[in-house]
Amino acid sequence: MAQRFGLSTRSIHAGEAPDPSTGANGVPIYQNATFAFRSYQGVKAWRDGAPHFLYARDGNPTVRCLELKLADLEGTADAVATATGMAAISATLLHLLAGGGHLVASSDLYAVIKELVVSDLPAFGATVDLVDFTDLAAVEAAITAETRALFCEPFSNPLLTVIDLAGLGSLAARRGIPLVVDNTFLSPALLRPVEHGATVVVHSATKYLSGHGNVLGGIVRGAKPTVAAIRRLLPRLGGTMGAFPAWLLLSGAKTLPPRVERHSGNAAAVAKLLAGHPAVAAVRHPGLASHPRHEVARRLVGDRFGGMLAFELAGGERAVGPLLDALELPAIAVSLGDCGTLIWPLAGTSWPRLSVGFEDVVDLERDVTHALARLDSPASP
Template sequence: MSKKLHPQTLAIRGGKEQTEYREHNQALFLTSSFMWDSAQHAADLFSKKIKGFTYTRTANPTIAAFEKRIAALEGAERAVATSTGMSAIQAAFFTFLQAGDHVISSRSLFGTTVGFINNIVTKFGIEVSHVSPTDVDEWKAAVKANTKLLFLETPSNPLGEVADLEALAELAHSIGALLVVDNSLLSPVGSQPLKHGADISVSSATKAIDGHGRVMGGVLAGSEELMTQVAVYCNSCGLAMSPFNAWQLLSGVETLSLRMEKQFDNALKIAQWLQAQPQVQAVYYTGLPDHPQAELIRKQQNGGGIVIGFEVADTDAAWKIVDSVELFSRTANLGDVRSTITHPWTTTHGRMQPEEKLAANIRPGLVRLSVGLEYVDDLIDDLKQALAR
């Protein structure tokens, strides 16, 4: 077809290389290495004179198919798959940073990401400044002569703070730095950061891309030039995705648009219901019409997402809700077709110091929901009985 295909079509049809057996589904190449015809063939493959596969740590047909489909959804020239979301973030940092460099990071991040930045990145002589994700002036004030990378997640997990990507991209590029965006909460269906100026979009494929809580994975998307450098780093450090995980994730990609559309709709209905409950002190969800950044959200998001944060009085009240639900799964994963619930203060952000949590507006009474595909009235009824106890 000469017509340019829609990303939703490419998410199903893109990247597939059919074998001689003409299988309909993407084949699983569960192998550590690939054979060559001769010494010359091997030499040509290893020198990149010809395209092909040599070793799964470097490349694999199943993984390549997954990468091509994510690139199509992200609007990227290329994507690189990794073993987990955290390994993707590691690659985004250590591919492009060295001792003496400076990073500006949002202070509103997933707890493990905060730990990685504060405890691992800084061990290598890289300086980090933390700023509000929503205050562009804070980002500008944090710039130094050695600033090389700006990092954030938007919306933030679990408070739904939204960063102005175009403004931050302009800032990053004016000083010769990269803008790296964690897109895990919305997935490439809910947001395409590259279209708003980001250099690299990073996702935990474990979350919405898989959508069924089966396997782990990460993925980075960006220009061919940047992703070539990322691929070299991932190959050297052994961050490769498993072919089996890629095969599972491919089926997740194929239904991602449909799942996100329904899960976004369910999440909005639950967030609006929570707003009306007297026990709930605040609700954080980017799909709410009265969100303080509603105009920006309409500009750079395709929906409100799947994560809702809401606050009750204190830890005891939050734990009572978590312990009382009957449908919501008590687990840390998000993006699943099954709705989940957790208490960030003591779980996802539990390893952070109290002052770090409070600086990121993570408070003891905060509860996080990831909304799935169950019948929404059943989910509301479950929350209703939990709040009433």
């Protein structure tokens, strides 16, 4: 859809048109495994290159509409949807590192991605260096003649380390190496990594793109040849997205910009409250001036910093359980980007991570204040 329209308009309309056969206004769920040809002639025409869906592992009309919408929002030429965020990341890295290439990845990554790059990719013949991506000189020093990709999360999971994506994009362009960015934490409503030099953008669509915590999905976005190569690989890996998840994501993505706006406002308010509370030793939220990379974050995303934060309790690890049990609104759950607030204790630490939802902010503030007060006075009922 034309980029002259704003992001909210495109979130609603891009990739969608009334169904040509019925006029249904909204993308139907094509919940079928295979696609029939009208005649043998049709099969021959398809073999000669005429477009036709074949088998849902290779492609599906509902999924295709989602891909078009999400490519539009990210500002990339194409996109391919996957069963999970991990399917998007593994297919992308297996494609780029085929034949034993070298990967320079951020040392600050979501734990399951870290396992993939540290354990699985080397088992498939790749070599990997984990580097502190806040130090661009260290990133450059790790690049070898075999390096086929750089990989990072600009706001990392779980402790929100912030990367200078523009600097990294310039470095990647100067060295001619594809830069793969996991944009799950921010979403295209806050950051479009291709504008900063990223070559491929991957997401766990499970999170902000869905927004409702009711679906697993992933998406790879980039230039047409890269996306086409990953699209060819994906059915063999078995990581295709189904029609129903795509349909749920089409609904969720329509409200992405206003949702993320609200997540950001609520997280800023909760971060401020936590930072001023004696029961809290430290808060990690890129929007706080106390964040060591606040200015880098500001240059990257402006004045909305997303819905994620982590904080350390002054009472140490033993205070984590009582706090979680005293909170009424947040669900004690992994994942993020849900409309409801989620809290998760980071294993073996005094740090809970919060995915701040879009409940009424006064209710969140009251709930957090009340739960922290119970830590201050353990004898109270």
